[in-house]
Amino acid sequence: xxPFSYERATDPAAAVALAATPGTRYLAGGTNLVDHLKLGxxxxxxLVDITHLPLDGIEELPDGGLRLGAMVxxxxxxxHPQVRRRYxxxxxxxxxxxxxxxxxxxxxxxxxxQRTRCVYFQDVTTPCNKRExxxxxxxxxxxxxxxxxxxxxxxxxAVNPSDMSVAxxxxxxxxxxxxxxxERGIDLTGFHRLxxxxxxxxxxxxxxxLITAVDLPALPTGARSAYxxxxxxxxxxxxxxxxxxxxxxxxxGGSGTAGAPPTFATVRLxxxxxxxxxxxxxxxxxxxxGAAATxxxxxxxxxxELEQATPLxxxxxxxxxxxxxxxxxxxxxxxxxxxxxxxxGNPGTPGQAxxxxxxxxxxxx
Amino acid sequence: xxxxxxxxxxxxxxxxTVDTRTTLLxxxxxxxxxxxxxxxxxxxxxxxxxVLVEGRRINSCLAxxxxxxxxTLTTAAGLxxxxxxxxxxxxxxxxxxxxxxxxxxxQICSAVGMLQEANAGHPSAVSPPDVLADGPTGSPLDxxxxxxxxxxxxxxxxxxxxxxxxxxxxxxxxGTTGAAATGAATTETATTGTAS
Numbered sequence: 314x315x316p317f318s319y320e321r322a323t324d325p326a327a328a329v330a331l332a333a334t335p336g337t338r339y340l341a342g343g344t345n346l347v348d349h350l351k352l353g354x355x356x357x358x359x360l361v362d363i364t365h366l367p368l369d370g371i372e373e374l375p376d377g378g379l380r381l382g383a384m385v386x387x388x389x390x391x392x393h394p395q396v397r398r399r400y401x402x403x404x405x406x407x408x409x410x411x412x413x414x415x416x417x418x419x420x421x422x423x424x425x426x427q428r429t430r431c432v433y434f435q436d437v438t439t440p441c442n443k444r445e446x447x448x449x450x451x452x453x454x455x456x457x458x459x460x461x462x463x464x465x466x467x468x469x470x471a472v473n474p475s476d477m478s479v480a481x482x483x484x485x486x487x488x489x490x491x492x493x494x495x496e497r498g499i500d501l502t503g504f505h506r507l508x509x510x511x512x513x514x515x516x517x518x519x520x521x522x523l524i525t526a527v528d529l530p531a532l533p534t535g536a537r538s539a540y541x542x543x544x545x546x547x548x549x550x551x552x553x554x555x556x557x558x559x560x561x562x563x564x565x566g567g568s569g570t571a572g573a574p575p576t577f578a579t580v581r582l583x584x585x586x587x588x589x590x591x592x593x594x595x596x597x598x599x600x601x602x603g604a605a606a607t608x609x610x611x612x613x614x615x616x617x618e619l620e621q622a623t624p625l626x627x628x629x630x631x632x633x634x635x636x637x638x639x640x641x642x643x644x645x646x647x648x649x650x651x652x653x654x655x656x657x658g659n660p661g662t663p664g665q666a667x668x669x670x671x672x673x674x675x676x677x678x
Numbered sequence: 679x680x681x682x683x684x685x686x687x688x689x690x691x692x693x694x695t696v697d698t699r700t701t702l703l704x705x706x707x708x709x710x711x712x713x714x715x716x717x718x719x720x721x722x723x724x725x726x727x728x729v730l731v732e733g734r735r736i737n738s739c740l741a742x743x744x745x746x747x748x749x750t751l752t753t754a755a756g757l758x759x760x761x762x763x764x765x766x767x768x769x770x771x772x773x774x775x776x777x778x779x780x781x782x783x784x785q786i787c788s789a790v791g792m793l794q795e796a797n798a799g800h801p802s803a804v805s806p807p808d809v810l811a812d813g814p815t816g817s818p819l820d821x822x823x824x825x826x827x828x829x830x831x832x833x834x835x836x837x838x839x840x841x842x843x844x845x846x847x848x849x850x851x852x853g854t855t856g857a858a859a860t861g862a863a864t865t866e867t868a869t870t871g872t873a874s
Contacts, residue, residue: 314699316697316698317679317698317699318698319679319681319698319742319744319745340742343741343742343745344722344737344740347701347740347741347742348721348722348740350699351721360698360742362745364745388734388795388800391800391801392795392798392799392800397801397810401810404801404810405803408801408802408803408805409803411830412725412829412830412831413735413788413791413795413827413828413829414722414725414728414735414736414737414788414791414830415722415737415740415830417734417736417791418736418737418740418741547825547826547829548803548825548826548829549830
């Protein structure tokens, strides 16, 4: 490991000023960066510790949304009462990722910036365009069970490993960043990049920009959300496929003709484990707007979405897996059946933008 | 590059000069001679290095010592009172919760931190939907909950069944020491920080 200097930043502007020097990296929870220091993937000259910045709060926004400080630990975010009641998809996504120890250290901002677990990216003895641009992609001819089926390029077939980001994509979250030119907001769906011919760039952040918060917009009353993750073991593994869904039903949903399926007003659907970024399934969303929430309709929408998929040697299974997982999540959310069906005893607090009686999900081993 | 730091470990204050590259795990083991936390994978995957920092369990192999200047740490070696084992330690003995013992200090620190998280109302991925939404029920964790919440600690001897039994015992306070595990945590580990 190359020697580096260490400084603790005390306010965000000072951190950004320190990071203007090339060779500087921000240190937050360190669960990914410290590992990369050991592996030789990162070799900064200086670390600026941002964990002492006053960015560890969760605040109500005037529009009814929620502002998540960038230094809120993943475990605290998942446990926050307002997140659990109003944005269960986010709480579930966080809890399905990593371990208790890692969630206690990892931060909201750091989670957004965690890098792919592509084995070739993490092994500095192998070529990797993401780690060393121009050296080639070892995965293209390698073991690709964990790689992308959507939006990849000839340069890189890695996937984004975050569960949290998939939920944030479905929630239309906005990332607030601070740079030397001031603050700007970036839609979460545009925050991470597809690899194209610059796979070394995971996000649209410019060097030295600091994530200060993530804003969650208010969800309409009656919106339902859930996250489901499929992986090779029951816990503590990265996703093969994951699904984050936020739906609204038409007013007659559930109370119309006896036995008739409810009708989707809107569907927001993001897939994890399938692409270089959280994949918003916009084709499926469009197909389901105003559609009856039947298995046939949902499956057809997902199949239309996954027509774009270009599987690699070892991961064609992800196409039916994504289709089946998303279909079951949407169907269960819409009809309040299956494992997503939660206790109705969740009235929330008066006046909040919560969703009384909202179905919840639980982990599917 | 060197930095002078102070760590409060198991009730003792230590001031030491460390290379900024030193992990918290290496500082504990190699500089302070506390070999209770173990170096297993050294990549945050096995949990053998788990310690409590400001009362919360973390992987000490993925923490830089310099980033924890001023922090209070509890390792498995510091859980016990002078005379009695911590109820979680006693439970691991009573239930035969280990074979080779290498993962055990990490398992025990993790279990102590985990029960505090549960008592603070933190849900898990297997929490029933109503618990996930509304908070703690006060009821003891079932085996599925214990397994899920302990998934960051691997045991290559495969003592999992007895580890779960040990945590169940400590949780219920029915161990041979008779003390309730969750109430008898040391003062260093009693504060559960929240960022929200």
